[in-house]
Amino acid sequence: MSKNSFAINYDSEIGEIIVNVSVFNQKTGIGTNLKALWDTGANCCVISETIAKKLKLPNIAEVQMKHANGIAIVKTHMLSLMLPNNILFKDIRAMSCKPIHSFDMIIGMNVISKGNMSIVHNKAGIKFSFKYPPTRTK
Amino acid sequence: MERKLSKQKIALNYFIKHQKELCKRFFGKELLLSGRKIIDAFDSLGEAVEIGEQKFGAGNYSVYKCLPDDSAYSINIPYSLRLDNV
Numbered sequence: 720m721s722k723n724s725f726a727i728n729y730d731s732e733i734g735e736i737i738v739n740v741s742v743f744n745q746k747t748g749i750g751t752n753l754k755a756l757w758d759t760g761a762n763c764c765v766i767s768e769t770i771a772k773k774l775k776l777p778n779i780a781e782v783q784m785k786h787a788n789g790i791a792i793v794k795t796h797m798l799s800l801m802l803p804n805n806i807l808f809k810d811i812r813a814m815s816c817k818p819i820h821s822f823d824m825i826i827g828m829n830v831i832s833k834g835n836m837s838i839v840h841n842k843a844g845i846k847f848s849f850k851y852p853p854t855r856t857k
Numbered sequence: 858m859e860r861k862l863s864k865q866k867i868a869l870n871y872f873i874k875h876q877k878e879l880c881k882r883f884f885g886k887e888l889l890l891s892g893r894k895i896i897d898a899f900d901s902l903g904e905a906v907e908i909g910e911q912k913f914g915a916g917n918y919s920v921y922k923c924l925p926d927d928s929a930y931s932i933n934i935p936y937s938l939r940l941d942n943v
Contacts, residue, residue, distance in 0.1 A: 745903060746907075746910075760933070761932075761933065762928060762932060763933075777906050777915065778915060778916050779902075779906055779909070780868065780869065780919040780920055780921060781863075781865040781866055781868075781869045781919070782869065782930050782932055783869075783930060783931040783932070784931065784932045785931055785933060790931075792866070792869070793932065795932075797903070797920075810902035810903045814932050
């Protein structure tokens with residue numbers, strides 16, 4: 720696997736994909752390691768407000784969050800995100816919310832769509848991989 | 858009543874109301890606003906945020922990407938996120 724991609728192997732059925740990542744304040748360089756859930760159902764990343772406060776991530780706008788019961792107004796922040804194998808994304812938008820289950824971040828389509836993501840079944844089990852920059856097919 | 862709203866709330870309302878004309882002028886750019894005032898348009902979010910922080914300080918500016926659909930100012934809630942997390 721090339722250095723601009725990473726893979727996670729699973730023995731059996733995948734319930735959720737959790738990846739170890741690092742999140743940074745772009746200006747100060749202060750960062751932390753997190754567990755992040757990959758979620759193609761989110762059009763934007765989500766980060767725990769505890770982490771956002773700890774890293775003093777800049778609060779860059781309020782946006783609408785649409786859900787089953789209506790619309791809420793939430794804050795968005797800017798951060799840098801490092802995936803395994805040092806795949807670095809800067810200028811990433813993430814909304815903040817109260818701490819989420821067993822992970823501190825959700826990786827949404829604003830990151831996922833930047834690369835090639837795949838889930839492949841093979842003899843060993845199931846392999847999830849992500850490659851950046853994406854390989855463009857003809 | 859708008860005097861009671863934060864600058865960021867005012868900016869959100871302004872962006873939604875004027876999205877069409879803003880996209881005509883600044884399509885694809887990161888638009889820096891302070892309340893209802895358009896400050897500048899940038900190629901990158903990082904540049905816009907740096908200027909916003911310098912000129913206005915935390916919480917007193919907003920940056921929206923000038924796109925014509927509601928993804929510019931709204932987020933779809935992930936099913937994995939409980940509503941009471943917000």
